[in-house]
Amino acid sequence: MGCFGFLKGMMFVFNGIIFLAGAAILGVGIWVKVDSGSILSFLDKIENVPSELSQVLNVGYLLIAVGALLMVIGFLGCCGAIRESKCMLLLFFIIILLVFIAEVAGAVVILVFRPLADELFAKVGTAAVQSIRRKYGEDPDITGLWNSTMDTLKCCGFYNSSDFDDSPYYNSHNMMYPPQCCPGIEQPCNKTLADSDKRITGCFPLIKQLIDENTVVIVGVALGIAALEICAMVVSMILYCRIKS
Template sequence: MGCFGFLKTMMVVFNGIIFLAGAAVLGVGIWVKVDSGSILSFLGKIEGAPEELSQVLNVGYLLIAVGALLLVIGFLGCCGAVKESKCMLLLFFIIVLVVFIAEVAGAVVILVFRPLADELFVKFGTAAVKNIKKDYGSNPDVTGLWNTTMSTLKCCGFYNSSDFVGSPYYKMHSNHYPPQCCPGTGNLCNETLADSSTTITGCFPKIVQLIDENTVVIVGVALGIAVLEICAMAVSLILFCRIKSRRA
């Protein structure tokens, strides 16, 4: 197998993986839009939530768009290499280049508007705490969602256990917090036990902590994707030039 054949094989394998990933992302996007009971639908019903949150609720459409784009890129890359189609390879190169430029622009926008994102999280936190105090213990959907979230992330409330003070659950259970706030103590979880516990971190601080702890991994993955995109553009351009020279 010569260099040209090796590049063709790598192009097919790489874009086959992209095609499958696109199908998975597209499926998740469709599921998010179809599932009326998803967390995104619930977030949109939180009273007092910031208006900017409506943009987050469109993540289903974003996933569908990204999945469809990955399908197109994978298809063009595979077929362009197999059929040695200059048109497909050139179109593949252009699309990947546009995606790469968009990612760089997006990274710059995130860095520039980071303070606005922090402000949005503060607004959402206020709305989330109000939602807990109003509906936790009386609304099955709200209660079930928070219980699942807290059990999964091993956290308590949005900021901490005090978020539950005044909630229907707190009043109905003689001023006790949910058991997730004091693991190992059973259903009796009062202020004293919560204060003495070492695992009552709020869900928001826990998420921030997870992101901070995995920053290196996130940056590494982002750089890896950027390198793969550059390599894909380089390979497609080389194949395009080789095919053009062979047919000249």
């Protein structure tokens, strides 16, 4: 009986955390959709942006769906354990099983269609460079976005400093590059300094490098989540079988 009570308590605590996390994700998703107007206005300013990039705006719907699903899972797990409801525990098990299957299928799809993702990134890179060369230093929204990104990530351009060649900023500053492209100084610099041995890498290569360096961590987290889901299904079935009809 003590083991049964322990499992009930663990189910309640674990699913309570899931419920709160789902509520937070749901709130973020609603905020993204409410504030999507500013994102749309920014994308409209980028010429030749790949049509696939507009799908990023659907992340709000994804967050809302994930948040709602987590809240349902948390509710069923908590109430099913505390009230010893076989129906709720069975629903909890079925939903977790479906989520687990969807995650496995998603991982397979990502591996199979990885080349398409690389092609999309190439299109995004072309559009980003064109946007820099046409509007950086002239359009305050584009300029501000790139300045904030480069200041935060300590990077220069999408690929490298040459992305700024022939941009309004480049032409109006006597063929100089932004300060973010200048290692060790905080003022516009020439090509020699920007392309020196200490050159500052582009934002895309930097992000890609961070992902590659943390692949083991990402895989570990994914495996950990899968393990937790399996444990949750096992515990829910143990409680289901121990509860008297």
